Every structure is written in structure tokens, then in C-alpha cells.
Amino acid sequence: xxxxxxxxxxxxxxxxxxxxxxxxxxxxxxxxxxxxxxxxxxxxxxxxxxxxxxxxxxxxxxxxxxxxxxxxxxxxxxxxxxxxxxxxxxxxxxxxxxxxxxxxxxxxxxxxxxxxxxxxxxxxxxxxxxxxxxxxxxxxxxxxxxxxxxxxxxxxxxxxxxxxxxxxxxxxxxxxxxxxxxxxxxxxxxxxxxxxxxxxxxxxxxxxxxxxxxxxxxxxxxxxxxxxxxxxxxxxxxxxxxxxxxxxxxxxxxxxxxxxxxxxxxxxxxxxxxxxxxxxxxxxxxxxxxxxxxxxxxxxxxxxxxxxxxxxxxxxxxxxxxxxxxxxxxxxxxxxxxxxxxxxxxxxxxxxxxxxxxxxxxxxxxxxxxxxxxxxxxxxxxxxxxxxxxxxxxxxxxxxxxxxxxxxxxxxxxxxxxxxxxxxxxxxxxxxxxxxxxxxxxxxxx
Numbered sequence: 001x002x003x004x005x006x007x008x009x010x011x012x013x014x015x016x017x018x019x020x021x022x023x024x025x026x027x028x029x030x031x032x033x034x035x036x037x038x039x040x041x042x043x044x045x046x047x048x049x050x051x052x053x054x055x056x057x058x059x060x061x062x063x064x065x066x067x068x069x070x071x072x073x074x075x076x077x078x079x080x081x082x083x084x085x086x087x088x089x090x091x092x093x094x095x096x097x098x099x100x101x102x103x104x105x106x107x108x109x110x111x112x113x114x115x116x117x118x119x120x121x122x123x124x125x126x127x128x129x130x131x132x133x134x135x136x137x138x139x140x141x142x143x144x145x146x147x148x149x150x151x152x153x154x155x156x157x158x159x160x161x162x163x164x165x166x167x168x169x170x171x172x173x174x175x176x177x178x179x180x181x182x183x184x185x186x187x188x189x190x191x192x193x194x195x196x197x198x199x200x201x202x203x204x205x206x207x208x209x210x211x212x213x214x215x216x217x218x219x220x221x222x223x224x225x226x227x228x229x230x231x232x233x234x235x236x237x238x239x240x241x242x243x244x245x246x247x248x249x250x251x252x253x254x255x256x257x258x259x260x261x262x263x264x265x266x267x268x269x270x271x272x273x274x275x276x277x278x279x280x281x282x283x284x285x286x287x288x289x290x291x292x293x294x295x296x297x298x299x300x301x302x303x304x305x306x307x308x309x310x311x312x313x314x315x316x317x318x319x320x321x322x323x324x325x326x327x328x329x330x331x332x333x334x335x336x337x338x339x340x341x342x343x344x345x346x347x348x349x350x351x352x353x354x355x356x357x358x359x360x361x362x363x364x365x366x367x368x369x370x371x372x373x374x375x376x377x378x379x380x381x382x383x384x385x386x387x388x389x390x391x392x393x394x395x396x397x398x399x400x401x402x403x404x405x406x407x408x409x410x411x412x413x414x415x416x417x418x419x420x421x422x423x424x425x426x427x428x429x430x431x432x433x434x435x436x437x438x439x440x441x442x443x444x445x446x
Contacts, residue, residue, distance in 0.1 A: 003214075007135075010211040014133050017206050019142065021196060022126055023149040025089065028186045029122055030153035032096045033061065035182055036112070037265045038161035039175040041279065046173060047103060051266075055393020057108040059258070062385035064116030069379030072121025073128070080199035081129045085122065089190030092118040096183035100176035124374040127358055132201065133215070136222055141305050143355045148294050151351045154261075155290035157182075162283030243373045245419060246360065250381030252416035253318060256409040257350050259388030260325060264343070267402055289344040296348040301355035313356040315421035321349025322410035322417070329406035350413070357420070388412070 036058050044054055076084040095115045102108045127143065134142045164181060165174035198204045201216050260267075268282055277285070304313045328342035361373045392405040 006210060006214050007218075010207065010215050011134070011138055013207055013211065014215070015142065018130065018133060021193075022130070023152070025085070025189050025193065026123075026126060026147070026149035027153040027156065028089075028182075028189060029092070029119060030150050031157045031182050032092060032115070032186060033119070034154065034261060035157055035161050035178055036061075036099075037261070038157070038165065038283075039178050041162075041265060041269060042165055042173055042175040046175070047108075049105065049108070051393040051396045052390070053105050053108070053393075055389040055391070055396075057105070057112050058393075059386035059389040060109050061112045061116035062258075062382045064113040064118075065120045065382050065385070066116075066379050068117050068120035069124065069382070070121075070375045073124050073375035076121060076125045076128075081125050082194055082197035082199055085125055085129075085197065086190050086194035088119060088122045088125075089186045089193060092122075093183045093186035093190065096186065097180050099183075100172070100179040120379075121375060124378050127374050129197070132219065135218055137305065137308075141301055141355075143301070143358050147354045147358070148297060150354065151290045151293040151297060151347070155287045155294060158265075158286035158290065159280070159283040162280050165279065240373065243361065243376060246357075247377045247380035249416045249419035250357070250377050251384045252412045252419065253350075253353070254381045254384030255388040255391075256318075256322065256325070256384075256413035256416070257388070258385035259392045259405065259409040259412075260346065260350070268340075268343075285340065289340070289347055292344055293347045293351040296352045297355065300352040304356035304359065310356040310360050311421045314353045315417040317349045317353035317356075318413045318417040318420075319349070321346045321353075322413035324349060325406050325413070326410040329403045332403075384412075 040049075040054050040058075043049065044051075049057070072084070072088075092115055095111060095118050099111045099115070102111050130142050161178055161182070164178040167174045167177045169177060201212065201219070204212060207215065264286065265282075268286060269279070300313060300317060304310060307313075324342045324345035328339045328346060331342070332339040358374075361377060388409065391408065392402070395405045395408065396402055
């Protein structure tokens, strides 16, 4: 078998083996993280929570996430991804079920904090794990396939969660069953992950010998080429200039992203009430909006790989998202339909930036250093997930409107765009390794 055919068959097998399963796991993770936005449609009224209380509870998840993200990734590097991913999923499933029984604000805050702590390092583990099975030139596309889980979870979760809100079993409200039923798959997949995932290329049984040897050869070669640019340990990677800049940019991005994502069901409910759209109908509408975002995410990931460019793709997506978010707020009173159109555009931009952004760290760091860098970026960035929802809820309670909140979120994303495209500029050569400039024989076939 020639090298071109070997590359194609190996990459295809890796993709079919890993992407569907990891995407499914990530779908459940995102579903259990953001279903709080749909639960709020009932829970806030039942428990007497204000927008500020809800915003703080929704955001405090990311404080727990922040504190244990880097330590969790360090543990993963030592014990292996399969064991750590399994532990994460089982633990967060148990805590997600306990969310159904909160009654007081402090219980709500505690459960959300523990949920974040339980899930910490899950995402960087996934990204780091994938980087060990793909060449750099296919990495953005692989991440895009895996990260379709983010809008995919929302596309699935919107109609599913609004449906579960109508469940009334055993004298428990729909929002309680929402937490319980959407957590059970995490328990099941957590156990399966322990046996399904291989920690090392040398351990895989689903590639033939030629494919395994070829993949080990090309990934080892790329690792050495990257280390000629930057050879860092786990700790040194946490101090790298580019890693810190990417962390700052991701922080501003996540302020805007989670600010809109956590409150989108509430915002949409307010808009849909003006056109007499039912809660279930709103769920289907949101599902459609996230489905459009999935399509855009694939297109951006493919184009980023084709052009071998990351920063400007991220910047363009975030700028479009920010502008659409602000415009949606301005026209909400005059045209609900157009407001939903621009909200959809905002979602497309916010999600489209993911795959090119997360292809950047593994392009100049390897091994434990890459895992540490991804963890730090995700950890600091997701602190924005705390501030975004809290500030949105606070401003809504003070002003009675989401208008100023949307402007704030848009400005935050524009700042993220500026940081990523301009401040990382000086290290452009470090962000593209030799292997990523080679002509991909598989780009047209995937």
C-alpha cells in the first residue's frame, strides 16, 4: 500500500473509532452543563430565584472548573486518558442528578460548583487525546468533528429539555426530571470509556500493523519537529507567552459565549411570547438555530485546514458573532423574526471559532506540555463562563432589559478577536510547524 493510501485508510479508521464516541461523551457533558438554562424556565419560579441568583449559580460552575482544570490534566498525563475520562463522567453524573434536589440558593451554588470541579479537565483531556492520534494538518478538522458536540448538544438539548419540562412524575417537577434523565447517559458512557479508549498508539488493536507503524512514525516525526521550535515541560508551557495570550483571548470570548448561551432560553422565551410561540415550539426553534451553527462550524474548520490559517478565522467568527448579537438586541422590539435571525448568526460565529482556535496550541507544543497549555487556556478562559452569566443576570435585574447585557457581551467578544489576531502575531512562525505546510492528500476526501 502506497503512503497516500495508507494515510487515507489510517486517518479514516482513527476518525471512525474516536470521533463518534468522544463526540457522544462531549454531547452529554455539554448537555449536563447548559441544561440549567432550560431548567431556569421553571426552576427560578418554583424556587424563587432572581436573575442574579440564577446567573451566579450558572456561572459558579466555572470556578470549580478553573480550580481543578490544570491539576486534573496533570493527573491525566500520569494515569492515562481512559481512566481519567471515565472518572470524570461518573462523578459529574452523580452530582448532576443531585441538582434535581436543590431548594435554596446556597445548595444551588454548591451543586453547580461541585459539578464544575467534577468535570474539570474533561475537555483538555479530549483535545490532548486526539492530538496523539492525528497529524497536525488534520487536527483542526478532527477537532471540528469532535466539537460538533457543542452545538449538537444544544440542538438536541433544546427540544429535549423543553419536552422534559412537561414531565410530571412522582410529584417531581419537570426541571427535576430534566437533571436526572439527562445525567444517566454519563454514568453509562463513563463505564464504557474505561474499556473503549486506548491510552497509547502502541496499544491499539483496531489498526493493522502497517497502519499502526505509519501513524507512530508520522506523529513521532511531527513531535520532534515541534520540539525544535519549542520544547517545553508541562510547567514551562504554563508560562509561555502565546499560551497566556490565548488564555486572555479565550477568557473574553467565553464571557460573551456563556453570557448569551446560559440566558438564550430566557431571552428566546421573552421573544417567542410576543409571537405566541409555545415553550416546546421555542425548543424546536433553538434546536434549528444550533443545527445551523453545526453546519457553519464544519465549514469554518475545513476552510481553516485548507488555508492552513487559524488566527484570522477565529477573529472573523468572533467579530461577526459580536456584531450580530448587538444588532439582535437593537431590533428585538421592531422585528422578533429578524432578531432570531441575528441570534442565529451570533451562535454561528461563536461556535465557528472553536476548531481553528483549538488547533493552535497543539501546533507548537507536544506531549504533557500541550496538555498543560490546553488545560490552562481552558481553565482561565472558562472563568469567563462565571463572569458572563453573572453580569448578564445582574444587569437584567437592574435595568429590566437584556439590551445593555448584549452590548457588553458583544464588546467582550470583539476584544477577544483583537487579542487573538494581533497579540499572537509575533509568534506566527511558532504556530505553524513544518508538518502542517505539507499538501494534504486527504483534505478533498474527508
